[in-house]
Amino acid sequence: MTSRRPLDELLERHGTTYADEAGVRLRDKPQPLYQLLVLSHLLSARIRAGIAVAAARALFAHRLSTPRRMAGATWQERVDALGEGGYRRYDERTATQLEDEAVLVLDDHGGDLRHLRREADGDRDALSAGLRRFPGIGPAGADIFLREVQTVWPEFAPYFDPKALRGAERLGLPTSPEKLARLAGDRDPALVAAALVRGAAARS
Incomplete structure (x- = not known):
């Protein structure tokens, strides 16, 4: 043994x-779940994890911690926040993806990612597929989200x-x-x- x-x-x-490191108090609530989505997006890029975490913290410090605020920010505001965290290699593309991602969270899920949980009904593959519909979330990003969310989604x-x-x-x-x-x-x-x-x- x-x-x-x-x-x-x-x-x-x-x-x-990584959620703890980024200052996300993960609970089964819309805001921290959205913050985890953003963090998973940033961590899935080919960039050091510490930079991705710092960029997430910078975005949240600029109050871009809900899909409505993220979608309502200007592209330059998102670029500037990412830059503060040192996330410069992919900042312009990521700033656009974060807006598109936030709009999809609002339009398809009413701003609440718990809808994905209910739709998946305990099926990891279904949850992964739902996550991969968001711009910037590929297989790696879906894996990161699943890896961290199991604390509050124990199924x-x-x-x-x-x-x-x-x-x-x-x-x-x-x-x-x-x-x-x-x-x-x-x-x-x-x-x-x-x-x-x-x-x-x-x-x-």
Whole structure:
């Protein structure tokens, strides 16, 4: 049987979700769920995670933390906020995508991503497909959202995306979601998944 000590040590060093780092107090409420969508969008780009988190914090500091405020901001306001977070490589395209994304959240979901939860009805593939309809959210962004949202949407837990599983392999931990879930026990699977991703990144 695999010892839990390596996982305990990993959680001690890296057991923080990206939502927590970005200042998102994740709950099953419209605003934090929208903030998680924005964060997942930013994290899915080929850019350092720390920059994506800083850019999300900058957007939220500028009160662009609801789909209505994001859609109502000017393109330049979004570009400037992204730039404050150091998110410059993709800032112009991302500023446009964030507006289109916010409009879709408002038009198709009434500003409330819990509609996606109800539509998916516990089906991860259905939830992933619903997320990928948003501009800028591809498979990687959907994985990040699922990885973090399982804290408040437990019907999708335990969820360990390919990046978390690659982290488990690099760290010498089980590489099947079922074995990881058994090893994690009653620990929050979102924290475990985040620690696997962060721990592997720290070794690269």
